[in-house]
Amino acid sequence: MPSNQRGTPVTTRFRVLAYNSDTVNPDIAPHRAQIRRHGLSEQVRLDAGYVADADVPRYFAAADVVVQPYVSATQSGVAQIAFHFDKPVITTDVGGLAEIVPHEEAGLVVPPEDPAALAGAVTRFFKEERAETLAAGVRTQKEAHSWTPLYDALEELARSA
Structure with missing residues (x-):
């Protein structure tokens, strides 16, 4: 029997919590309308502020x-906080983000302003069940960059001096 749920099989298996901190364009009403239009109100929660x-x-x-x-950035404090909580990151290749998030090790890196690549990375993350593997990579990165x-x-x- 066909499902009346919209979206790919991947999007119907999980929930999305989206957070918008865009201070240039903080109006999230169009995004909420798009979520409703696609019948994803039960899967997507959008917070702002x-x-x-x-x-x-x-x-x-x-x-x-x-x-x-990100469309542009130099670095990301959010990526560092994500690593603190052992969370993999999917990000765009802007600024130094690819240095913080080694592709295929601690997350996935895609070209900026490429929604298809971003969607593909998110889909791949879940379809290939990459959470544990990439979280282990996050822990490796944390140790490598610890004190x-x-x-x-x-x-x-000091010993060799």
């Missing part, structure tokens, strides 16, 4: 992946 520090862990705990469709390697290098330098 400031998230209090106390609420940040709840947002990240609810996420399987953090998607950052421990620097401390070890300085300690070795």
